Amino acid sequence: MSMNIWETIKKHAFKYVVGSLVASITALLMTKYYTSVLSPSDFGILAMYLLMFKYITIFCSMDMQSGSTRLYFDYEGKEKYEYINTIAILITIISAIVFVFGISLQSYISPWIEVEGNASYILVIFSGIISVYVTFFTRILVNEQKSSLVMKSTLVQTFCNHSTSAYLMYIMQNGIFSRLLGQSIALVAGFFIVYKDLGKFKLTKFYFCFNKSMAKETVKLSFPTMLATLQTLVFSYLDRIFLKYFNGDYAVGVYSLGFILGQGISIIYESIAQSILPRVYSGLNENYEKSRSELETFSFYYYIALLFITIFTTYLSPFIIKFFSNDNYIDSSLVLPFIVVGFMIAGFYKIPALMLSFHKLVWFYPILAFASFGVNAVLNWLLIPSFGVVGAAFSSFVGLYLYSISLQLLAFKYFSVKYRFFVSLIYCAVLLFVVIGFFEVKVR
Numbered sequence: 072m073s074m075n076i077w078e079t080i081k082k083h084a085f086k087y088v089v090g091s092l093v094a095s096i097t098a099l100l101m102t103k104y105y106t107s108v109l110s111p112s113d114f115g116i117l118a119m120y121l122l123m124f125k126y127i128t129i130f131c132s133m134d135m136q137s138g139s140t141r142l143y144f145d146y147e148g149k150e151k152y153e154y155i156n157t158i159a160i161l162i163t164i165i166s167a168i169v170f171v172f173g174i175s176l177q178s179y180i181s182p183w184i185e186v187e188g189n190a191s192y193i194l195v196i197f198s199g200i201i202s203v204y205v206t207f208f209t210r211i212l213v214n215e216q217k218s219s220l221v222m223k224s225t226l227v228q229t230f231c232n233h234s235t236s237a238y239l240m241y242i243m244q245n246g247i248f249s250r251l252l253g254q255s256i257a258l259v260a261g262f263f264i265v266y267k268d269l270g271k272f273k274l275t276k277f278y279f280c281f282n283k284s285m286a287k288e289t290v291k292l293s294f295p296t297m298l299a300t301l302q303t304l305v306f307s308y309l310d311r312i313f314l315k316y317f318n319g320d321y322a323v324g325v326y327s328l329g330f331i332l333g334q335g336i337s338i339i340y341e342s343i344a345q346s347i348l349p350r351v352y353s354g355l356n357e358n359y360e361k362s363r364s365e366l367e368t369f370s371f372y373y374y375i376a377l378l379f380i381t382i383f384t385t386y387l388s389p390f391i392i393k394f395f396s397n398d399n400y401i402d403s404s405l406v407l408p409f410i411v412v413g414f415m416i417a418g419f420y421k422i423p424a425l426m427l428s429f430h431k432l433v434w435f436y437p438i439l440a441f442a443s444f445g446v447n448a449v450l451n452w453l454l455i456p457s458f459g460v461v462g463a464a465f466s467s468f469v470g471l472y473l474y475s476i477s478l479q480l481l482a483f484k485y486f487s488v489k490y491r492f493f494v495s496l497i498y499c500a501v502l503l504f505v506v507i508g509f510f511e512v513k514v515r
Contacts, residue, residue: 086218090225095335099395101397102331106396108246113341115315115323117247119184120195122308127173127199131166132206133297146474155211156280158289162207166200191248198255201262208265220268227264232257237452297439309448310463313455326460328396329403330467333384333410337418355429363426367490374497381415402460405512409464412505420475420498423482435481443473465509472502 106114173196179194205228212221236253243249314322354362384391388407392400429434447470454462476498483491 086222091221094225094229097229097233099332099335102328102395103397104237105240106328106400107251108240109250109324111324111399112320113247113324115311115320115325116185116188117250117311117312117326118323118327119315120188120191120247120251122311123180123184123192123197124199124202126307127169127196128202128206129297130169131200131203132162133165133293140415144154149247153280153282154285157282157285158207159204159287160279160281161286161289162203170196170200173218185247188247191251194248194251196260198251201255201258205258205261205265208262208269209268212265213357215272217268217272220265220271224261224264224268228257228261231260232355255268292433294429295433295436298440310451310455310467313451314460314463317456318459322460325400325402326406326463328400329392329406329460330410332391332403333407334414337414351425352429363485366422367426367486370490371493373420374494375421377415378497381411384411406460406464408508409505412501413464413468416468416475416498416501419469419494420478423478423485426482426485427478430485439474439477443477444470446470446473461509461512465505468505472498472505 105117109117174193177189177192180297181189187189209221209224212224217383232254234253235256239249239253240246245413311327349364351366354365385408388411389404392404392407396403447466450466450469451463454466456462458465479494479498
């Protein structure tokens with residue numbers, strides 16, 4: 072007998088939350104050290120490398136994690152091994168192409184990010200490619216609901232990442248390169264750990280087997296979300312590029328710290344989404360109406376919990392910034408509330424996204440991303456020159472809000488009137504309070 076959604080969360084979400092929470096708290100605590108070693112300007116340069124890292128992972132994976140996850144449950148036995156091999160080969164081919172393009176563009180991109188930063192540039196490309204494999208292997212463990220192994224891998228990578236980075240930053244002169252090198256070493260360690268764990272369940276029968284029809288279906292299903300994700304990165308991360316252009320590396324560093332701290336709320340909804348995804352997909356296949364109703368009931372508690380966490384975090388913003396950094400980064404306290412609310416709204420769309428993904432309604436994602444985060448980009452261009460980091464934070468919220476509410480509206484037809492009313496009320500209240508908050512900060 073299969074578990075219901077609450078039993079699934081109890082068994083698996085806790086482990087995902089523990090792994091993600093330890094990773095997030097460790098990263099936040101280490102931020103205190105990183106900000107003491109790195110000036111806001113250096114922290115801004117590091118943030119640009121991390122942005123490049125995100126671009127590399129998106130290009131290499133083509134967001135096949137989402138497409139392959141949906142199709143993963145359609146195969147059993149030998150076909151499942153064939154499918155895993157097909158996706159692994161596809162990732163390898165794409166990664167090789169991205170590597171060649173990345174090296175060919177080095178002379179243009181690297182000097183803009185950091186003068187004499189060629190070594191860091193190459194390291195970021197390498198770590199981005201390794202990260203795609205780690206994510207793909209981890210996704211297989213998540214699909215198989217091996218939450219204990221996922222938690223173990225996360226904890227080991229976290230310890231290796233920050234301990235190695237701290238040690239290298241202590242003994243080397245180049246703090247930025249040391250931090251990137253520590254991250255790369257942790258990803259390599261994570262690769263071997265996850266690969267070994269997959270072998271325990273005979274999921275590493277890798278051989279040259281490329282099924283064109285499987286690859287085609289995966290790319291077809293993944294491409295819209297990949298394009299949407301890429302557009303999201305291009306538009307929503309333009310804030311750092313505009314801040315660097317208009318205000319310099321200092322503003323990028325201050326904003327990035329607020330962004331990193333505010334992003335911490337995402338560990339909650341990402342862990343929950345990871346744990347319930349297999350159960351929701353299989354449940355909708357077995358008994359659609361019962362599983363839909365169960366998901367809807369769960370969503371009410373989920374939304375309310377995120378709201379309370381967001382309100383609490385927003386209220387404590389100045390104390391959080393002081394605790395995790397120093398006075399040089401105090402302006403980050405103006406950024407944090409908008410970022411936290413933005414990520415809360417991003418957490419809200421996990422529910423409708425699950426339902427839309429089950430129905431394979433993904434064609435609209437590129438259009439939605441272009442519209443939502445295109446507005447974000449325009450607002451960044453208009454607001455950053457006058458309002459700096461606050462303008463960037465407000466623009467980020469607007470982009471996430473438009474994206475999230477659009478997904479809710481598209482998924483409304485699969486939910487009850489009660490759900491529609493409840494969600495509409497929350498979204499209206501959030502928008503009102505954020506706009507009021509922006510004008511209050513603006514007046515000051």
